[in-house]
Structures are given as structure tokens and as C-alpha cells.
Amino acid sequence: MPEPILDLFELEKAWSEEQKETVVQIRRFVNQEVLPIMQEYHNKGVFPKDLIPKLSKLGILEAIEEIDPITYGLTLRELERGGSEIRSFISVQGSLVMSAISKFGSEEQKKKWLPPLGKLDVIGCFGLTEPDFGSNPSAMRTRAEKFSGGYKISGSKCWITNGTLAKVAVIWARLGDQIHGFLVETDRKGFDARPIHGKWSFRASDTAEIFLDKVEVPMTAILPEANSLGAALKCLNQARYGISWGVIGAASHAFEETLKHLLERPQFEGKPLASHQLIQNKLAWMATEITAMQLIAKHIGILKQEGNLKSHHISLAKMNNCRKALEVTRTCRELLGASGIHNEYHVGRHMTNLETVITYEGTEHIHALVLGQHLTKIKAFV
Numbered sequence: 001m002p003e004p005i006l007d008l009f010e011l012e013k014a015w016s017e018e019q020k021e022t023v024v025q026i027r028r029f030v031n032q033e034v035l036p037i038m039q040e041y042h043n044k045g046v047f048p049k050d051l052i053p054k055l056s057k058l059g060i061l062e063a064i065e066e067i068d069p070i071t072y073g074l075t076l077r078e079l080e081r082g083g084s085e086i087r088s089f090i091s092v093q094g095s096l097v098m099s100a101i102s103k104f105g106s107e108e109q110k111k112k113w114l115p116p117l118g119k120l121d122v123i124g125c126f127g128l129t130e131p132d133f134g135s136n137p138s139a140m141r142t143r144a145e146k147f148s149g150g151y152k153i154s155g156s157k158c159w160i161t162n163g164t165l166a167k168v169a170v171i172w173a174r175l176g177d178q179i180h181g182f183l184v185e186t187d188r189k190g191f192d193a194r195p196i197h198g199k200w201s202f203r204a205s206d207t208a209e210i211f212l213d214k215v216e217v218p219m220t221a222i223l224p225e226a227n228s229l230g231a232a233l234k235c236l237n238q239a240r241y242g243i244s245w246g247v248i249g250a251a252s253h254a255f256e257e258t259l260k261h262l263l264e265r266p267q268f269e270g271k272p273l274a275s276h277q278l279i280q281n282k283l284a285w286m287a288t289e290i291t292a293m294q295l296i297a298k299h300i301g302i303l304k305q306e307g308n309l310k311s312h313h314i315s316l317a318k319m320n321n322c323r324k325a326l327e328v329t330r331t332c333r334e335l336l337g338a339s340g341i342h343n344e345y346h347v348g349r350h351m352t353n354l355e356t357v358i359t360y361e362g363t364e365h366i367h368a369l370v371l372g373q374h375l376t377k378i379k380a381f382v
């Protein structure tokens, strides 16, 4: 049985037997298959593609429509224990690409794409951000134009997860006055995905810049029900929900590693570091924050199950849990001393990854503005 997660409020007891089994299954997978290889791939700066068939066997996304929100959240939490890169790979595939097709696609699109995407036989990516428009995608420049055979799409997308692995890209583009979603096969003429090098966060994730030069797609490539930026934002909300759960995995894994080290390393009169008051103060703070993150995740899970989850709830959860996870991992880094900057521990990788997670899918500022608007009824984005 793998070691259980830090659980001061004994929240794990409340999960159904099926949910508990999911936690054990994914935790075991992460311990055996993910954690042993991540530092090597982080150093190499490439995504561990060998994990794809193994992740496929877990069957996480095949039944995504039927999985209850808490089981999905627990799955992402356990995956992110192995690394935000792996959780992100699954989140983009499930919460962004598959969710765009199942929410806004035609029956033919669903039949064609959802089964191979669910099995990870086909990888997808989600192209919303552009080099000049990140927090404000409504100003995007990528355009689609109708022609006799379908649409021609031109423009560029930046920072796209799974970008070079993808066989199909959900590309958001302007068509007339509206923003629409298109399913673009990446082997089409004029489509070019180039890896972004030089990252110090998400090094083991596939991040690409995408160039579209009059890429021709058939009429059937447009997502018929995605006629505004709101459609893209609905997919993002699904992904942000998963992030709020996922980051608990990264923070609690960093905490586990750090606590073990503090109990084992003696300093000053042979006493373990864990016996010093200042250290215990930091451990208590971290455990409290992780517990608060767990409570928030559980509660948004319940709200989602009841159909009552609203955008400002998701913004609160994404904003709080990413900030606190980042602060926890920074604190762990500090408590590990020099070892904290070394690959022997996963803490540094979790910490640098969380700098991405606090930035993508709406930065902390953007979520604060969503919450601010809810509180004041005043839009303060511009």
C-alpha cells in the first residue's frame, strides 16, 4: 500500500470505496512509473513519451464524461504528485481538447475524435494564447476565412502544451466578428509546431509555438456550438477546476520529501532538524495551508457535483491553491538547505513548475479581477 497523503482533517475517509481505489491506483503508478524518471526528463528538457501508453492503460480519460468531479480531482491530485507536467498533459487532453469537442462538437466530430483521444492514441492541444495576447485572448489576431472548400486559418499561437505531440489542435480563431473553435489536423499544409526551448519551468512538458499559414480545413472542422470566446473559457474553467486539485499533489509531495529529510538530518548537538522550533513552525504552517487547499478542493468538488459551481468559485480555488502550493514548495526548498536546489529531491522541480501553474489558465491577477468583479460588480480588467 503506498504511503497516504497528509490528511489532518481525515478527509480521505469520506471518499467512496471506488474513489479510494482510484487514489491508491494512481499513487502506486506515480511512485513506480513517474517519480523515478521525472528528474532525468526534466534535465533533458523533454516530455517522457514512454509514459503515454502506460497512462493510457490507466483509462483516466476514456470514461471522462462519466467520472464524478471528485474522482477526477483526486486523479489529477495524485498525478501532480509526480509532476505538474504529467497532470498538465492529461488536463489539456481531457479538460481542454476532449471537453471542447464534447461540449461544442458535432456528433461526427465526437465519434471521430473522442475515442482515440480518450485512449491517448491521438494527442491533442488547445491553442488560445498568442505571442501578443495571453491574459486578454479576446484581442487575438488568428483568423479564419471561408472559401469554397472550407476555411483558411492564419496566425500564430504561443506556449501551447502538447503542441508538437499533437495530431489534432483545437485552434481558436476570429471568423468575421466572432471567435470560433476549429479542429485542425497538425499534418495539414501550412501548420508548423516548434518546441519552445530555454524553459526553466515545465522542462519535461511539451510546450510549442504554432504557426498557421493559410491552413485549409474542411467545413466540418468548425466546432458548431463554439461561437464565442465564452466557449473557450468554459473549457478553461473545467481545466482550472482540475488545477485546483492537482497542485495539492505537488505541494504535499514536496512536504513529504521535506519532512522525511528534516526527521533524518541532525544539526546542532545531533538533534534532527525537525526538533527545532522554527522548523516546526514552518511545518505547521505548511500542513495548515495544505489542509485548507484540500478543503477548498473538496468543496468545489461538491459544488460541481451539485451543478452549483460558478466562475468566481473556480477563480478563488485556482488563485488560492496555486499561490499556496507555490509558497509551500518554496518553504520546502528553504528547509532542505543546499539539498533543496539539487535534483536528488523533487522539491525544486515542483517549485519551478508551480511558477507556470500560477501563470497559465488565467494568472493570479486575472483570477483576482474575476473575484473582484464578483464582489464589487465593477469590471477592472482595463
Ligand SMILES: Cc1cc2nc3c(=O)[nH]c(=O)nc-3n(C[C@H](O)[C@H](O)[C@H](O)COP(=O)(O)OP(=O)(O)OC[C@H]3O[C@@H](n4cnc5c(N)ncnc54)[C@H](O)[C@@H]3O)c2cc1C
Residues within 6 Å of the ligand: 092, 126, 127, 128, 129, 131, 132, 133, 134, 135, 136, 158, 159, 160, 161, 162, 201, 202, 205, 207, 356, 359, 360, 361, 362, 363, 364, 365, 366, 380, 381, 382
Ligand atoms: C508552460 C506553459 C504552458 C502553457 N500552455 C498553454 C496552452 O496549452 N494553451 C494556451 O492557449 N496557452 C497556454 N499557456 C499560456 C498561458 O495561458 C499564458 O501565459 C497566460 O494566460 C498569461 O499570458 P501572458 O504570458 O501573455 O502574460 P501577460 O498577459 O502578458 O501578463 C503578464 C503579467 O501582467 C499581468 N496582467 C495582465 N493583464 C492584467 C490586468 N488587466 N490587470 C493586472 N495585471 C494584469 C498578468 O497577471 C501577468 O502577471 C501556457 C503557458 C505556459 C508558461
